[in-house]
Amino acid sequence: MKTEELCYEADGLSMIGHLAWDETATTPRPAVLVFPEAFGLGAHAKARAERIVSEFGYVALACDLHGDQKVFPDLGTMMPVLTALRGDIARVRARTRKALEALLRRREVDASRVAAIGFCYGGTLAYELALAGADIKAAVGFHSGLQVSAPQDAGQIKAKVLALIGADDPGVPPEDRAAFEAVLRAGKVDWQMTLYGGVVHSFTNPDADLLGKPDFLRYDAVADRRSWQQMRALFAEVLGESPTS
Amino acid sequence: MKTEELCYEADGLSMIGHLAWDETATTPRPAVLVFPEAFGLGAHAKARAERIVSEFGYVALACDLHGDQKVFPDLGTMMPVLTALRGDIARVRARTRKALEALLRRREVDASRVAAIGFCYGGTLAYELALAGADIKAAVGFHSGLQVSAPQDAGQIKAKVLALIGADDPGVPPEDRAAFEAVLRAGKVDWQMTLYGGVVHSFTNPDADLLGKPDFLRYDAVADRRSWQQMRALFAEVLGESPTS
Numbered sequence: 213m214k215t216e217e218l219c220y221e222a223d224g225l226s227m228i229g230h231l232a233w234d235e236t237a238t239t240p241r242p243a244v245l246v247f248p249e250a251f252g253l254g255a256h257a258k259a260r261a262e263r264i265v266s267e268f269g270y271v272a273l274a275c276d277l278h279g280d281q282k283v284f285p286d287l288g289t290m291m292p293v294l295t296a297l298r299g300d301i302a303r304v305r306a307r308t309r310k311a312l313e314a315l316l317r318r319r320e321v322d323a324s325r326v327a328a329i330g331f332c333y334g335g336t337l338a339y340e341l342a343l344a345g346a347d348i349k350a351a352v353g354f355h356s357g358l359q360v361s362a363p364q365d366a367g368q369i370k371a372k373v374l375a376l377i378g379a380d381d382p383g384v385p386p387e388d389r390a391a392f393e394a395v396l397r398a399g400k401v402d403w404q405m406t407l408y409g410g411v412v413h414s415f416t417n418p419d420a421d422l423l424g425k426p427d428f429l430r431y432d433a434v435a436d437r438r439s440w441q442q443m444r445a446l447f448a449e450v451l452g453e454s455p456t457s
Numbered sequence: 458m459k460t461e462e463l464c465y466e467a468d469g470l471s472m473i474g475h476l477a478w479d480e481t482a483t484t485p486r487p488a489v490l491v492f493p494e495a496f497g498l499g500a501h502a503k504a505r506a507e508r509i510v511s512e513f514g515y516v517a518l519a520c521d522l523h524g525d526q527k528v529f530p531d532l533g534t535m536m537p538v539l540t541a542l543r544g545d546i547a548r549v550r551a552r553t554r555k556a557l558e559a560l561l562r563r564r565e566v567d568a569s570r571v572a573a574i575g576f577c578y579g580g581t582l583a584y585e586l587a588l589a590g591a592d593i594k595a596a597v598g599f600h601s602g603l604q605v606s607a608p609q610d611a612g613q614i615k616a617k618v619l620a621l622i623g624a625d626d627p628g629v630p631p632e633d634r635a636a637f638e639a640v641l642r643a644g645k646v647d648w649q650m651t652l653y654g655g656v657v658h659s660f661t662n663p664d665a666d667l668l669g670k671p672d673f674l675r676y677d678a679v680a681d682r683r684s685w686q687q688m689r690a691l692f693a694e695v696l697g698e699s700p701t702s
Contacts, residue, residue: 373654379638379642379648379650380642386635390631393624393652393654396654397624397625397654397655400655401654401655402654402655402679403624403653403654403655404651404652404653404654404683405624405651405652405654406649406650406651406652407638407649407650407651408648408649409618409638409641409642409646409647409648409649409650410642410645410646410647410648434647438649438690438694441690442687442690445683445686445687445690449683
């Protein structure tokens with residue numbers, strides 16, 4: 213596998229994404245955008261991008277979120293930035309669209325087979341990219357908030373949507389699930405939602421346990437494995453099975 | 458593959474199940490009970506049992522529901538029988554437990570690796586068997602009602618529960634999903650629930666379209682494939698991968 217820090221501009225920021233690909237591939241490969249948790253692009257999203265390469269043979273771009281690969285150290289410093297961002301549809305869409313454009317400029321990528329995934333707010337960004345009408349085959353969110361900036365645009369969604377949620381996630385309450393269902397139903401979207409019983413927020417990230425709030429944020433190895441498997445099944449359906457699988 | 462009509466008594470009825478297995482297997486294999494739709498044991502559940510053998514190498518028993526492999530021809534004749542049955546926990550449990558016992562008497566079966574699945578009311582029966590505390594590894598329901606006879610017994614459930622539901626199924630409304638979630642949460646069950654957008658009842662059964670009620674009963678090839686895949690992933694987790702897969 214090869215990796216490279218990939219620079220692109222978005223929303224006035226200098227983004228530094230983390231691109232990974234199989235340098236032995238002889239033809240353009242399917243590709244996946246990986247949006248990180250709201251803290252910013254760190255080890256978790258980069259590792260997932262690399263797994264997508266090693267397990268499926270796709271190209272993957274772990275996307276920068278705050279510019280210069282900035283990672284906020286705690287909720288206190290991150291939340292005001294997130295709050296300002298998430299309500300501003302133009303800025304949100306710029307950050308997702310520019311990442312997609314940067315990925316599509318790469319010769320390693322088959323532009324007809326691209327998907328977006330994300331963790332926590334990063335999954336919301338995958339949904340936002342789909343809502344913007346981007347030509348992506350799938351949008352997958354792991355423990356991601358379901359409040360999107362422009363629900364009225366659901367009719368533009370071309371992607372198949374997969375929401376993977378801890379049933380006890382305080383950040384994604386049942387009323388948000390119901391509202392998201394209604395949005396997708398109105399848009400006649402091909403969507404799936406899986407709930408994992410006894411599971412809360414951040415279930416894919418072992419570092420969540422370091423924050424000491426197990427009723428809200430907690431790693432769950434079983435839900436991590438099951439949700440990854442479900443993503444993989446959708447990828448097999450819309451991107452094609454990889455030669456390495 | 459070999460098949461055999463397997464006779465057993467349950468709830469005062471002469472049940473005729475349809476057993477299928479790989480006669481070339483040299484060791485006991487994982488096994489799956491397949492409970493049919495409320496109409497009774499017909500071609501659909503038998504075919505699914507045989508797929509479990511051919512695709513996964515397990516043993517499978519398609520279970521009789523009404524005795525003598527009786528199949529009701531329409532809702533009008535079936536519903537009164539179903540209504541009388543579903544409220545009677547002793548009768549419901551007899552029909553499921555006796556099927557399990559019949560399966561476990563077979564030398565082809567590894568009794569430590571057994572699961573139950575079902576379609577429509579058959580999935581409810583898989584949940585009922587789990588609620589009775591049966592030693593099964595998984596209970597999977599496809600477009601199955603979530604109202605069970607003894608929700609207070611959820612603490613007895615040993616099985617991992619997987620509910621696969623059309624998000625627009627009029628027979629499984631959101632309030633039933635919420636109530637079932639609460640039951641499983643109270644029982645500290647390992648559970649998953651997947652909703653398929655734009656999908657209604659009977660999505661695994663092409664014959665559903667013959668009933669002419671597409672807003673209620675409709676085959677959906679995509680949801681059929683996805684839900685089977687999800688069942689397979691859970692089987693791989695709890696029963697072990699099969700030699701034929």
